[in-house]
Amino acid sequence: MGPEGQDIEEHLAEKYGASPAALAGARQAIQERGAALDFEFRMEARSRIYNTRTAHRLLHWAAERFGSAAQRTLKLALLKAYFTEGRDVSNPAVLLAVATAVGLPEADAQQLLHSDRYTAEVEAAEAEV
Numbered sequence: 001m002g003p004e005g006q007d008i009e010e011h012l013a014e015k016y017g018a019s020p021a022a023l024a025g026a027r028q029a030i031q032e033r034g035a036a037l038d039f040e041f042r043m044e045a046r047s048r049i050y051n052t053r054t055a056h057r058l059l060h061w062a063a064e065r066f067g068s069a070a071q072r073t074l075k076l077a078l079l080k081a082y083f084t085e086g087r088d089v090s091n092p093a094v095l096l097a098v099a100t101a102v103g104l105p106e107a108d109a110q111q112l113l114h115s116d117r118y119t120a121e122v123e124a125a126e127a128e129v
Contacts, residue, residue: 003090005048012049039079045086055089056125057118058099058109064118066104073102 001011012023027043034041055078063071077098081087087094092113099109112118 001049001051003051005050005088005090008047008049034083040084042084042086045084046082048088050082050088050090052089053119053122053126054092054113055095056122058095058112060118060121061109061112062099062104065108070102070104074099074104077102 009020009023012018013020018026027041031041031043059071059075059078062074078089078095081094081098082089087098089095089098095113096106096109100106
């Protein structure tokens with residue numbers, strides 16, 4: 001997937017072969033499940049899907065450096081940024097803003113985002129799925 005992401009409807013149709021009606025039903029079910037957990041999925045806030053590899057590298061760094069509680073806090077903030085606010089979580093500036101908003105050190109996060117650190121670990125975890 002390119003840096004501009006992909007139209008979400010196109011991506012889901014290609015990946016799952018689902019019809020527009022099936023996708024609409026799935027979106028409704030996701031919104032209902034989220035609401036039951038007090039999480040808002042605002043489907044209208046986003047029209048594109050993005051590569052999240054760098055976000056996963058940031059999550060790996062948070063866990064290794066600051067522990068699972070910091071990783072969980074960052075993960076929830078990233079989920080809200082994407083699914084509720086419709087932000088581009090492949091964009092390093094967005095990732096840096098989210099990381100610092102949850103209290104992670106800006107200089108360290110920025111250094112990670114400008115490197116390829118944890119790429120191998122993220123790719124290995126991806127391969128397991």
